[in-house]
Amino acid sequence: MKITKLTTYRLPPRWMFLKVETDEGVTGWGEPVIEGRARSVEAAVHELSEYVVGKDPARINDIWQVLYRAGFYRGGPILMSAIAGIDQALWDIKGKVLGAPVHELLGGLVRDRVKAYSWVGGDRPADVIAGIRKLQAIGFDTFKLNGCEELGIIDSSVKIDAAVAVVAEIRAAFGNSIEFGLDFHGRVAAPMARVLIHELEPFRPLFIEEPVLAEQAEYYPRLAAQTHIPIAAGERMFSRFDFKRVLEGGGISILQPDLSHAGGISECFRIAAMAEAYDVALAPHCPLGPLALASCLAVDFVSHNAVFQEQSMGIHYNQGAELFDYVANKDDFRIEGGWFHPTTRPGLGVEVDEELVIERSKTALDWRNPVWRLPDGAVAEW
Numbered sequence: 001m002k003i004t005k006l007t008t009y010r011l012p013p014r015w016m017f018l019k020v021e022t023d024e025g026v027t028g029w030g031e032p033v034i035e036g037r038a039r040s041v042e043a044a045v046h047e048l049s050e051y052v053v054g055k056d057p058a059r060i061n062d063i064w065q066v067l068y069r070a071g072f073y074r075g076g077p078i079l080m081s082a083i084a085g086i087d088q089a090l091w092d093i094k095g096k097v098l099g100a101p102v103h104e105l106l107g108g109l110v111r112d113r114v115k116a117y118s119w120v121g122g123d124r125p126a127d128v129i130a131g132i133r134k135l136q137a138i139g140f141d142t143f144k145l146n147g148c149e150e151l152g153i154i155d156s157s158v159k160i161d162a163a164v165a166v167v168a169e170i171r172a173a174f175g176n177s178i179e180f181g182l183d184f185h186g187r188v189a190a191p192m193a194r195v196l197i198h199e200l201e202p203f204r205p206l207f208i209e210e211p212v213l214a215e216q217a218e219y220y221p222r223l224a225a226q227t228h229i230p231i232a233a234g235e236r237m238f239s240r241f242d243f244k245r246v247l248e249g250g251g252i253s254i255l256q257p258d259l260s261h262a263g264g265i266s267e268c269f270r271i272a273a274m275a276e277a278y279d280v281a282l283a284p285h286c287p288l289g290p291l292a293l294a295s296c297l298a299v300d301f302v303s304h305n306a307v308f309q310e311q312s313m314g315i316h317y318n319q320g321a322e323l324f325d326y327v328a329n330k331d332d333f334r335i336e337g338g339w340f341h342p343t344t345r346p347g348l349g350v351e352v353d354e355e356l357v358i359e360r361s362k363t364a365l366d367w368r369n370p371v372w373r374l375p376d377g378a379v380a381e382w
């Protein structure tokens, strides 16, 4: 079998699907994208396609190594997201050829279900509490919300108190009938991370995500030394070689590689095993679409240290399309009582509604995250 064609579809809300075709009619799908840089990843996919077209899709490992190593320069969000989408599609093809779900090809299930967690948008306590109640009613008991708004490298106790107030009200409203992670989203610099984490300690969030930016990862062990709250990060790390340093440095309790940013199923399966060796939990990052989610689940179901799975249903970013809009077999991904169950279909288990994809790709906008400014006009981390 030979790979014959790679076609990319940029889609609302801010995703990109990749279709990989072969000379025997088997097609695989992946989701290579960096939110806000879809066109850059699209160009990278087509540049890398020179190493892929004409090759045997079964040789996933060799194709992965060539894509990673053969171009001299390597790593980073754009190239690793392009490789991720190609890798996902090759696993989808392999599963379809062998008639098995990807989790079977990776050694089979280590669990029967995976806990889903849901984003709760909004920064106002009332909005957040209403959002949690709505999701609780359909079975969710685990959530994630932004830990704060923009923050200066040194900021006021008023801003800290406002961030803590939201969390205090959530705990007051729900007690420990729910668990929730706080995503600092890289908005907090190291000096204020120490302050904010200290003030949040009594409310025991399930984890604090990106307490500082990935480029400040040397602070993870220092922050971990001051708090009992598990520290989570990974969405802005892109290969084993990024994660190696973070695991070696310590302080991280939950690793969150993104299956569409960190080299795909092949690489994240290896990253998951590395994390297990350090007694670190796995919780793949996934604010994206169904092929990214299906790739996450393939790794979750074969990784002993997988704990819960992010999914983007209702996320504040999904303007213009919802998580399963482009999926013909939506029911296979229903979340029952807050849990995902493994696909029984071959490959990623996603039946892409190709007609709709082609149609919607014609009107895809170039999504951009907002540019925030601090009161003095300096750019703020969003």
Ligand SMILES: O=C(O)C(=O)C[C@@H](O)[C@H](O)CO
Pocket: 035, 036, 183, 185, 235, 285, 286, 287, 310, 317, 369
């Ligand atoms: O889901 C998360 O944990 C996020 O931090 C969302 C962020 O990754 C945006 O997708 C960037 O555009």
Ligand SMILES: [Mg+2]
Pocket: 183, 185, 209, 210, 235
């Ligand atoms: Mg995050």
